[in-house]
Amino acid sequence: MPKRDLISIEDLSRADVELLLDTAESFLPVLERDIKKVPTLRGRTIINLFWEASTRTSSSFDLAAKRLSADTLALKASGSAVEKGETLKDTAITLSAYSPDIIVMRHPSAGACQTLSANTEASVINAGDGKHQHPTQCLLDLFSMRQNLGRDLDGLKVFIIGDILHSRVARSDIMGFQMLGMEVTLVAPPTLMPRGIEEMGVKVEYDLANLKDADVIYLLRIQKERIKAGAAYLPSLREYSQLWGISQARLGPKQRVMHPGPINRGVEIASDIADDDENLIAHQVFSGLAVRMAILYRTIVGYSDGAASGEVL
Amino acid sequence: MERTWCKPLPAAELLIKGGRVVDPESGVDAVQDVLVKKGKIVEVGKDLKAGKNTRVVDAAGMLVLPGFVDLHAHFRTPGREDEEDLATASAAAAAGGYVAAFGMANTEPVMDNASLLKGMARQAEADALIPVGFFAAVTKGLEGQELTEMGELGAAGAVAFSDDGMPLPTAAITRRALQYVKVSKRFIAVHAQDASLFKGGQMHEGPASARLGLTGIPDLCESLDVSRTLDIAAYEDAELHVCHVSTEKSLEAIARAKEAGVRVTVEATPHHLTLTDECVASLDPNLKMNPPLRAESDRKALVEALRSGLVDCVATDHAPHASEEKDVPYEEAPFGCIGLETAFSVLHKELVESRDLDLGTLVTRMSAAPARIAGLDAPAIAAGVTADLCVVDPAAVWTVSPETLQSRSWNSPWLGQELTGKVRLTVATGRVAWDDLA
Numbered sequence: 096m097p098k099r100d101l102i103s104i105e106d107l108s109r110a111d112v113e114l115l116l117d118t119a120e121s122f123l124p125v126l127e128r129d130i131k132k133v134p135t136l137r138g139r140t141i142i143n144l145f146w147e148a149s150t151r152t153s154s155s156f157d158l159a160a161k162r163l164s165a166d167t168l169a170l171k172a173s174g175s176a177v178e179k180g181e182t183l184k185d186t187a188i189t190l191s192a193y194s195p196d197i198i199v200m201r202h203p204s205a206g207a208c209q210t211l212s213a214n215t216e217a218s219v220i221n222a223g224d225g226k227h228q229h230p231t232q233c234l235l236d237l238f239s240m241r242q243n244l245g246r247d248l249d250g251l252k253v254f255i256i257g258d259i260l261h262s263r264v265a266r267s268d269i270m271g272f273q274m275l276g277m278e279v280t281l282v283a284p285p286t287l288m289p290r291g292i293e294e295m296g297v298k299v300e301y302d303l304a305n306l307k308d309a310d311v312i313y314l315l316r317i318q319k320e321r322i323k324a325g326a327a328y329l330p331s332l333r334e335y336s337q338l339w340g341i342s343q344a345r346l347g348p349k350q351r352v353m354h355p356g357p358i359n360r361g362v363e364i365a366s367d368i369a370d371d372d373e374n375l376i377a378h379q380v381f382s383g384l385a386v387r388m389a390i391l392y393r394t395i396v397g398y399s400d401g402a403a404s405g406e407v408l
Numbered sequence: 409m410e411r412t413w414c415k416p417l418p419a420a421e422l423l424i425k426g427g428r429v430v431d432p433e434s435g436v437d438a439v440q441d442v443l444v445k446k447g448k449i450v451e452v453g454k455d456l457k458a459g460k461n462t463r464v465v466d467a468a469g470m471l472v473l474p475g476f477v478d479l480h481a482h483f484r485t486p487g488r489e490d491e492e493d494l495a496t497a498s499a500a501a502a503a504g505g506y507v508a509a510f511g512m513a514n515t516e517p518v519m520d521n522a523s524l525l526k527g528m529a530r531q532a533e534a535d536a537l538i539p540v541g542f543f544a545a546v547t548k549g550l551e552g553q554e555l556t557e558m559g560e561l562g563a564a565g566a567v568a569f570s571d572d573g574m575p576l577p578t579a580a581i582t583r584r585a586l587q588y589v590k591v592s593k594r595f596i597a598v599h600a601q602d603a604s605l606f607k608g609g610q611m612h613e614g615p616a617s618a619r620l621g622l623t624g625i626p627d628l629c630e631s632l633d634v635s636r637t638l639d640i641a642a643y644e645d646a647e648l649h650v651c652h653v654s655t656e657k658s659l660e661a662i663a664r665a666k667e668a669g670v671r672v673t674v675e676a677t678p679h680h681l682t683l684t685d686e687c688v689a690s691l692d693p694n695l696k697m698n699p700p701l702r703a704e705s706d707r708k709a710l711v712e713a714l715r716s717g718l719v720d721c722v723a724t725d726h727a728p729h730a731s732e733e734k735d736v737p738y739e740e741a742p743f744g745c746i747g748l749e750t751a752f753s754v755l756h757k758e759l760v761e762s763r764d765l766d767l768g769t770l771v772t773r774m775s776a777a778p779a780r781i782a783g784l785d786a787p788a789i790a791a792g793v794t795a796d797l798c799v800v801d802p803a804a805v806w807t808v809s810p811e812t813l814q815s816r817s818w819n820s821p822w823l824g825q826e827l828t829g830k831v832r833l834t835v836a837t838g839r840v841a842w843d844d845l846a
């Protein structure tokens with residue numbers, strides 16, 4: 096079986112996505128047990144290679160691998176060979192000595208996963224590369240939607256609001272949401288909306304005038320760096336929150352809010368929303384584990400129905 | 409939404425009799441009476457009768473025109489009230505026939521936050537004789553680095569955004585501004601100038617500067633930045649206003665952009681429309697302004713552009729300076745001249761009487777066109793609208809002097825000269841704001 100990478104949501108068909116979500120669902124009972132572990136990937140090696148700090152994503156992958164009984168190795172950019180000037184290609188070759196089955200990588204540069212994949216026998220799973228893609232976030236978002244809003248996401252209207260320009264999450268989500276039949280509207284300050292993005296089949300808006308049309312409101316984190324002199328994307332976080340921030344007062348009763356975290360209270364999201372369990376934000380974090388278990392599992396055993404999840408548990 | 413503020417004055421009760429009413433908006437050019445009751449024009453026609461308590465103005469031989477709107481003044485407040493404030497600026501505007509005027513943001517402190525704007529609006533309600541409004545800065549402190557809170561400033565009533573006095577330093581910040589301004593549904597007004605070509609410049613670069621030994625400011629200095637900014641506005645499909653255009657090269661770029669559908673409006677000043685770099689030979693510091701007085705060919709192109717509408721409107725760039733600042737050698741003087749009180753006289757005499765421009769076109773460029781750019785209703789002389797008009801004696805001769813000017817400063821290019829044509833009465837938003845008849 097040729098190795099299978101997950102670098103972009105585009106690497107998956109709709110059937111693949113649905114299989115992954117079904118697989119993740121089948122892992123949920125495991126996570127309820129006293130002993131939250133299955134032997135499925137015993138003897139397999141999974142390396143977490145994080146060139147950018149991300150406690151949330153790296154620990155989620157690490158725990159997912161351990162729940163599946165894989166051997167794990169975590170490498171962080173700080174203190175490693177990276178700081179001594181080793182190239183990504185050299186790192187890939189070095190890691191081959193451990194014969195990993197999967198390398199999960201986060202990297203600040205788009206294209207890093209392709210470089211890695213070209214230089215390793217292992218399957219590469221993208222845990223975020225530059226502003227390009229973050230497919231596992233998209234999959235866990237889909238999982239949370241499906242668990243909370245019903246299995247049929249067709250026709251659901253999603254508004255993704257925030258710094259679209261710098262967001263790999265947005266790019267993966269647009270593709271993944273559309274793949275499952277959702278209608279996507281992007282809302283951002285004009286300075287943070289990528290030119291030409293409407294070609295992806297999304298609606299583009301600069302204010303919240305049509306927010307009432309949304310079933311799901313997906314908020315993106317606004318970083319202080321966007322205000323600095325020289326960046327000048329935004330005049331202030333205060334004005335951002337006035338014009339684009341979401342608080343309970345702006346929401347209708349049936350609208351649900353999502354956020355990939357970490358949140359900026361008082362900027363893109365008001366505390367009354369962040370603390371409201373009706374929203375899916377906490378569930379997204381919870382979904383991360385089951386979905387990443389499913390991704391690791393399917394990457395190794397294959398995306399075919401023959402390897403149905405139930406029989407292996 | 410409110411974009412201008414002025415102090416409450418008693419509503420006018422007037423019968424303006426026998427003047428030549430020229431209002432292209434209403435399609436009128438005829439001798440008519442205009443009856444104003446409670447600040448509203450109630451009737452325009454022949455042989456109208458005044459009720460009691462109605463003042464009758466004998467306008468025989470005079471022009472009755474829609475009031476003018478100035479998109480570009482410097483009120484100098486806050487910060488330099490020794491040069492001008494809202495009371496004197498609005499008095500000067502009223503004396504020039506203006507019924508609304510807008511101040512640029514290069515005050516001290518800079519008009520770059522909504523609380524300052526709201527404070528100035530309150531000040532205008534206490535001091536301003538005619539409605540005045542304010543541009544807010546594009547970048548904080550006019551530093552060309554960080555955007556201002558255009559959403560909040562627009563909601564507070566900023567008419568638009570400009571760093572006038574300073575060009576936007578980079579294409580990147582120009583682009584960001586043109587993108588972000590969309591949240592306020594306003595436009596960006598640019599003082600186009602290539603900083604590197606401007607450096608050290610004293611006057612237009614040409615035979616006059618060569619002869620006078622003054623460092624030149626080439627026409628390129630303006631047109632390069634105009635072209636670049638137009639390209640960015642086109643790319644972002646944003647609304648742009650070009651301040652005080654002065655060169656034929658800039659006009660060519662603007663013509664191409666307008667042809668291509670770019671959403672750009674343009675203003676030109678009375679001084680660029682009537683004076684040239686040859687005037688600078690006197691080395692009168694009041695002839696030092698930025699952009700500088702240009703060549704006669706540029707001036708002619710500007711007049712033609714004003715006629716055709718390529719230049720949408722007249723704006724004064726009224727820029728008061730204290731006498732001690734201008735009472736220095738030309739080369740040491742700051743840039744800028746006042747213009748509110750002389751604009752119509754000069755343009756009427758130099759362009760209309762010379763038949764380069766017809767009166768109706770001049771009126772449109774000074775009244776309806778700038779009003780629309782500012783988002784105001786166009787002043788009109790028609791029954792049913794609020795009275796925003798002026799009465800001008802086109803034959804009156806007067807001398808420009810500190811005593812005849814309402815402005816606190818007198819740095820006029822025409823200081824000491826006799827001008828023909830004088831505004832005798834201005835009614836702004838239904839109130840008598842200037843009265844030189846009594």
Ligand SMILES: [Zn+2]
Binds near residue numbers: 698699
């Ligand atoms: Zn200027």
Ligand SMILES: [Zn+2]
Binds near residue numbers: 481482572573727
């Ligand atoms: Zn100016």
